[in-house]
Amino acid sequence: MLRVRGLTKTYRSGDKALDGVDLDVPRGQLMALIGPSGAGKSTLIRCVNRLVEPTAGEVMVDGSPVTGLGGGALRAARRRMGMIFQEYALVERLTVMENVLSGRLGYVGFWASWMRRYPQADVDEAFRLIERCGLGGMHDKRADQLSGGQRQRVGICRALIQNPALLLVDEPTASLDPKTSRQVMRLLVELCAERNLAAIVNIHDVALAQMFVQRIVGLRAGRIVFDGAPDALSTETLTSIYGEEDWNASRPTEEDEEDEAQARAIATRLAAEAR
C-alpha cells in the first residue's frame, strides 16, 4: 500500500530530519510512529503527501509514485491521502459542514466549491460521516464553537470524505484529555478496520499507542530504530529510541536525590546568611 524507500530530508538549516527511511505499510494496518521530539515523525508523514519536499528517496502509494509529481497529478495523489492534525487545523471561521466538505476540494471545481454547490452524493456522505463520528446535528455550528474532541472528529470526517487509501495522522491526541484521547484513538481504529485503510499515526503517548495499534515503529534522529509488535517494545528498545530513563516507575532516581540534596544545602546556607 504505502512504500517508502531511502527517504531523506535535509532542511535548509542543514538539519537532517530523515536519513534513508525504508517503510512499508500494508492495507488495513494502523501503524504508530513513536520517537522523541525532533526525531522526524512530522517530517516523515509530511514527506509522504509532499507538504514537505523530500531531499531524496521515493514514496509510492498503491504502486504509483508520489515523489516527482507536480501540479494536477500531485493534487490527485493527495486526494488519496487523508491527513489529521495535532491541533485539528480546521478552518475556524467555517461551519462543520464546510470543513467536512473541504475534504472534497480535490474532486470538485473551483466555482462549485466557492458557491458551496457540492454534488448531492458528497453532501449525503458528509451527513453520514458527521453522524458516524458522533457529531449529529452539529453541521451548522462554526468550528471555533466546538470542544477539542469534537474538532478532532470534524478533522477525521474531513480526512475520510476524501475517500483515502491512506491516513496520515499527526499527534491526534496531543491536545486532548486522556479520556477523549482514547475515544479518538478507538474511532481511528474502527474506521481503519471498516474501510480497510492503511494509517500512520505519530504519537507521543507510548502506552496509548500500545493499547490500540498493531505495529509500532520507533524513529530516532531520522532513522528507524525499532519496528515490531506493541508487545515487543521492551525497556531496552524504549531506551534506544528515547535515551536513558527509568521506564517502569516514577519514584525519584539517584540523580533526582542528588539534585534535591544540593537544593537543600543552598537553602540552608541562604537562611544562615540572612540571619
Add this chain to the structure above:
Amino acid sequence: MPTIPLPSGHLAWRRRTPRAVLLRWFGWLLGVLLVVQCWEIMNADTIWEFVYDAPTQAGDLLGRMWPPRWSVLEKLWWPLWDTLNMATLGTALGVVLGVPVAFLAARTTTPSLAIARPIALLVIVSSRSINSLIWALLLVTVMGPGVLAGIIAIALRSIGFIGKLLYEALEETDPKQIEAITATGASGAQRIAYGFVPQIMPTFAGISVYRWDINIRESTVLGLVGAGGIGLQLNASVSRLAWPEVTVMFVAILCTVAVSEWVSARVRAAII
C-alpha cells in the same frame, strides 16, 4: 546589560556601559543643538509684527463669520450628496483594485516572489506616498474638473491603504489551516477560497469600512482643487470672502464626518 567588577570583589550591575552612557549624552546634546539651529532658521523667515497681530485678526475673522448665513444650506445638499458618493464609489473602486494587489503582495499568496511581489509592493508604496488631494490635483489637470476626478483620486489613494493592511493580514494567517486545505488536494484558487478568505474576512470588512470613513473626510477637501463636492462650494465662498457661508459649510462638514464615524464604528462593532 553590563556587569562591572568592583575593587571590593562584588559585581556591579548597570543598565548601560559607561561608553553607552557617554554616547547617549552626546546624542542628546546634538538634539538640543539641532532644535536651537531650527529655531534660528524659523525666526529668519517670520514677520513677528504679523504674529503679534494674530489674535486681533482671528477675532476679526470670527466676527465676520457670525452670524452664519443658513440660507446657503439649500445650495449645499447636492454637493454634500456628491461628496458622499465620491467617497463611497472611490472606496468601492479602491477595494476592487486593492484586493488583488494585496494577494500579489503577500508572501503567503503571491505567485512569484521575484516579480509579482515587488511590483505589487511598488503599487502600494506609490499609492500610499501621494495624498488624495495631490492625486486629485493631478487628475483634474489630466481629465478636467468634476466628481469623476475625485472618485479616481480617492480610489488611487485607497488601493495602497487596503492593499497594505490586507497583505499584512494575509501574511499573519494561521499556516496550519492552509496546510490542511492543501493536504486535501485543493487547487491554488481553492486554497485561497477555503484557507485564506475565511481567515481574513473580519479584517477585510474592518479595513474597508475604516477607509470609507477616512475617505468621507478626505473628499470634503477635494473640491478645493476642483474635484467636485462640498469643497468646491467652500472654495467659492472663501474666494468671495463670504465668511457667513463658510461657517455653515464647516458645520455641514462636521455633521457629515460625525455621522460617518458613527456608522463605521457601528459596522465595525457588528463585524468584530
